[in-house]
Amino acid sequence: MALEGMPLPLSGVTIADFSWVLAGPRCTEWLGAMGARVIKIEGPRRPDQYRNVAIHEPGHTDHESSGAFHTLNYSKLGCTVDFTHPKGLGLAKRIIAISDVAIENFAYGVMEKVGLSYEEVRAVRPDIIMIGSSAMGKAGPDKAHVAYGQLLHSFSGLNSVTGYPERGPSTVGGTYTDPLTGNTLAFTILAALWHRRRTGQGQYVDVSMVEATLMQLPEYVMDYTANGRVAGPQGNAEGVAAPHNCYPCQGEDKWVAIAVYNQEDWEAFSHALDQPAWTRDPRFADQLSRFQHREALDALVAQWTRQRTAEEVTVQLQAAGVAAGPSYNAAEMYADPHLKDRGFFVEVEHPVVGRKPIMRMPWLLEPGPNGQYWAAPTLGQHNDVVFRDILGMDAAEVLALRDEGVIL
């Protein structure tokens, strides 16, 4: 995909990556794919917690085998530094000295405690861009609150607008605020780098996960601030579109999403179904009336979808110009021919688990060059590359640090 011989967009940029778990690693793997030299720094006795997430092939439960870690840490160099040790702190500062960006998402106060506050980092590298990512933001009365990303679905109010209207709020499945923050961090760093290229100026940026989530709920926030209205769970609805829901299909727990936005869509939808009598029911004659009678309408649509597979419904409706698509589980999503055709899944060779897929950045450049992808590092895999090739330390120096337990 890459243009032969063309430098990658971020070649020449070095990232001192102190981040771990989810949001930070998600961001830095993209920067690595864009060509930045990402130096992931893990504590030799306190590695990235996501090495221990139990997503494993049968029989592999060690910290090098977690699919969670592998999908979040591609295209990075991995090294170990115990920066709670005075010599480790010195080593971390040597990495910072050659870096354009430093990023961390530790619990509040950790960087200050070990001596890597922004002031101390800037003393080493005055034009550095430093990013502190945290659940609540680095300032404010509750800045030190402890969190997992999923719990911020609750705090941010995202859950309050998610769920079946008749059953009250529900949790958004899987991880959401974490990868959203990861994306936000990537945008933040690219914007800061753009400014630095023009002006030479680095800076500190404080990123809040709660706020990244609220950014994407503005219609509810402003309906509250302007009109005093507090929204509840929205189901699968969007505005007054109907039918607009997920409908049962042939097979166990199989569903198809159908979105009829306007009158033109409704005509197309009716035609695609061969205009059964109920599509001419006066209750369904216009959009507002369809929306008001959506429960009756949904039941009739479901009678039709139940006789068919999600794929059949999708193809039939799409051919008529109606937005439809299966509600995929992970297996179906991974097998989707369109995602495959666009090279969305990239296989990389990992020294412990072999060839495994990762998801590339969700866009393509033409002519490029596009991304570079290699497998997540094993713990300390690139110690020699980082300490000897990049920092220029000699073998004796590296050995001494290893003997003292500063590196692995």
Next chain:
Amino acid sequence: MAESAEQQNAAPGPLLGLRVIERATGVSVPYCGKLLADLGAEVIKIEQPGTGDPARRVGPFYHDQPGPDSSLLFNYLNTNKLGVTLDVATQLGAELLGRLLQDADVLLFGGELREMEAQGLGYARLRERYPRLVGVYVTPFGLTGPYRDRWGGELVSAHMSALGYLTPGDKDLPQDMPPLKPGGRQALFVAGQTAATATLHGLFAREAAGQGQCVDVSELEPLTSFQFMNMARWVYAGDPGARSNREFGRMLKCKDGAFAMLVGQDHMWAALVDMLGHPDWADNPDYQTRAGRSLRQQETWRHIEEWAAGYTKEEIYRMGQARRIPVFPENTIAEAVDSAQVRSRGFLQEIPLACGGAAPGPSAPYQFAETPWSIRRPAPRLGQHNQEVFCGRLGLPQAELAAAFEAGVV
């Protein structure tokens, strides 16, 4: 422009100097344009004469008064943009667009592939004339692949991404309930947010390769890319996922609502037992390990809810966090933005509105110490900056602008 130039100098965002043309409607691309504009880029939004961006007609409206300039969503999505109207399907419209692109770094296109071709905005055509242009194309399924001509949108993306299948993440829901999209327009916002990142990637690629770029963003892929662990569970462990929440994000009931907590590590469990007042049931040896606790999860939740019935979600949040337990209240949107933390950071800022007035809304999740986010102007009224852009910038004579208006081109 004198005043706005002064304002820009007062608060230079990191993207000051970037010139962006936005030919898009709805949510995803306008959000992308807004993110760039709020950080200092100049964004000229082109709307269809007469009708404008359909998002202008999407409620809720300011003070519940519908009107083309009072949609709160439209106002939020289009802050800091200059607004012009142009029918690019006409010869004059195409020519004026061409002159705008001459000076632009970025074209943001949003819509269906067929519209892109009909408007002559395909990148293959543009690259000849504008070799340094970064063309960002956000379409339902991308510019290539078997579904490229399909119809999509929020609901379809939310479900095809595999996020819908996991939602709601409540274990005790009947299985005949359908999968759900998350609240709001998350697929479209994530697509717009991702497109903003992709735009900057395209600009860095332009600098590195010395030539413009076509940036192809499928609205499906950004939210799908949130499902990397979901994919890994399938590929590594053969688990295709289900609408159950495992141990995360369980909503627990209390006196006045619900709260969520995750007690993963042993020290958190010890802190929880202390908060609960060391009840007898917690002495059971099964509760002393994480594996043992996960076997007794249902029972644990029941015990905790019995205790929690005596406290409000705010009390439980404060008591828990004081003990370093990851616990949070299930907030409404109102409770979230009114929380002490969100308020103290000034996250809500007055968003000036195209219809006049202002309403507090989200500012930005990133606080740049040197190049702050800023609002310099409200979302444009339809065609508000026609004169300024076409006559002032492109030098179109007044009479020709008037003629173009008569002909419905602007």
